[in-house]
Amino acid sequence: MSMKLEMxxxxxxxxETGTLAAxxxxxxxxxxxxxxxxxxxxxxxxxxxxxxxxKNRLTPLGQLVLEESCRATDVFDxxxxxxxxxxxxxxxxxxxxxxxxxxxxxxxxxxxVFRKSHPDVRIEISDVDTPAVRRRVQRDExxxxxxxxxxxxxxxxxxxxxxxxxxxxxxxxxxxxxHLSAGGSSDWNLLSxxxxxxxxxxxxxxxxxxxxxxxxxxxxARNTTAILSFVRRxxxxxxxxxxAVKSQPDGVEFFAPSSPISRRELRKIRQGSDCQSVAIxxxxxxxxxx
Numbered sequence: 001m002s003m004k005l006e007m008x009x010x011x012x013x014x015x016e017t018g019t020l021a022a023x024x025x026x027x028x029x030x031x032x033x034x035x036x037x038x039x040x041x042x043x044x045x046x047x048x049x050x051x052x053x054x055k056n057r058l059t060p061l062g063q064l065v066l067e068e069s070c071r072a073t074d075v076f077d078x079x080x081x082x083x084x085x086x087x088x089x090x091x092x093x094x095x096x097x098x099x100x101x102x103x104x105x106x107x108x109x110x111x112x113v114f115r116k117s118h119p120d121v122r123i124e125i126s127d128v129d130t131p132a133v134r135r136r137v138q139r140d141e142x143x144x145x146x147x148x149x150x151x152x153x154x155x156x157x158x159x160x161x162x163x164x165x166x167x168x169x170x171x172x173x174x175x176x177x178x179h180l181s182a183g184g185s186s187d188w189n190l191l192s193x194x195x196x197x198x199x200x201x202x203x204x205x206x207x208x209x210x211x212x213x214x215x216x217x218x219x220x221a222r223n224t225t226a227i228l229s230f231v232r233r234x235x236x237x238x239x240x241x242x243x244a245v246k247s248q249p250d251g252v253e254f255f256a257p258s259s260p261i262s263r264r265e266l267r268k269i270r271q272g273s274d275c276q277s278v279a280i281x282x283x284x285x286x287x288x289x290x
Contacts, residue, residue: 005076007041008069010034011049015066018056094279097126097133097142101201101244102266104224106146106160110286121279129200129222137271143280145269146287148241150204157269160288161243165205165264166256167191168228168245169237176253187259195219195236197227202239205262210239228252 014023020031027034042049049062058066082093098107103125111123126136130149136142151162167190169175174193179186188207196202198217202210219235221227224245227238232251241264245254256262268287270276276284 003041003044005072007037007044008065009073010037011041012066012069012073014038014055015058015062015069020055092120092277092279093122093124094144094277094283095124095126095136095142096144096146096283097128097136098146099130099133099148099200099266100127100222100224101148101241102146102160103127105241105243105246106266106287110283113286114283117282118279127223134269137269140271143270143276144284144287147267147269148201148204149265149267150206151263151265153265154267157267158288160266160268162263162265163242164256165201165239165241165262166245166254167237168231168240168252168254169194170231170234171251171253173234173237175237179253179255185258186255187257190257191237191239193237197221197230197236197238199227199238199240201241201264204264205239206260207262 010023010027013026014020014034017023017026020034024031024034038049045061045065047061048059049065051057051059051062096107107125114121114123126132126142128136130147133142133145133147137145145157146160147157167175167179167186167188169179175190178190178193182190188205188209191209191213196210196213196217198214198220199222202214219230221230221238224240227240228245230236231238240254242254242256245252268284270280270284
């Protein structure tokens with residue numbers, strides 16, 4: 001008998017739950033059927049996978065088999081989910097991985113135009129930071145990625161836009177009041193007046209104070225909408241690009257310090273340009289054109 005994926009799935013479930021009974025409940029099978037499958041796997045491997053009959057301690061080989069079982073079943077489940085998604089989508093699937101500020105400021109307009117020509121395409125958006133965007137594109141988990149970078153920091157992909165980074169703070173709060181008192185000409189030192197709500201874009205500001213405040217921050221968020229909500233509630237101030245907050249809600253103020261001026265680029269990336277679907281090519285072209 002050859003090793004089968006179902007054997008690995010059963011073994012993984014037993015190892016993670018610790019008992020045959022718990023695994024049987026999770027897999028909707030009888031404990032005797034679970035036990036038989038484990039015995040078949042052990043016979044196939046030729047060595048014991050559990051140290052005792054209680055199934056709560058793995059042998060060193062069992063630990064290795066568990067790691068491989070997790071990897072194999074995760075890959076299979078991911079593929080099965082992708083097939084199901086494609087089956088229910090008449091126009092195919094377009095996978096976008098984008099930094100949060102691009103999701104808020106850029107994608108709505110692009111999607112609106114894209115849907116006029118591709119109304120049946122299912123669009124799946126992952127709202128993640130720049131390193132995660134790169135990983136998803138490299139692993140073919142995303143068709144198109146949108147990353148943030150300092151101007152001149154990288155030449156990857158194609159430039160979509162470049163805008164100012166600035167401080168977002170609560171209207172009428174200490175930081176906003178100090179900015180008004182300075183006649184609208186402020187620097188990044190004003191951030192010391194309120195707690196910093198950290199986010200990955202803070203690292204694009206070349207100022208030692210920002211680095212210090214990042215290290216001591218007790219609140220971090222990545223989603224732009226969440227950051228603006230926290231600012232509006234008075235939890236502190238943060239750093240965001242102009243495009244992400246140009247339509248900011250009432251109670252939130254934005255200004256770009258002039259010393260030093262800090263900007264960020266949004267760049268679109270993909271793994272290759274050959275044999276891309278019409279939907280991917282259309283969306284790629286629209287990025288930066290809308």
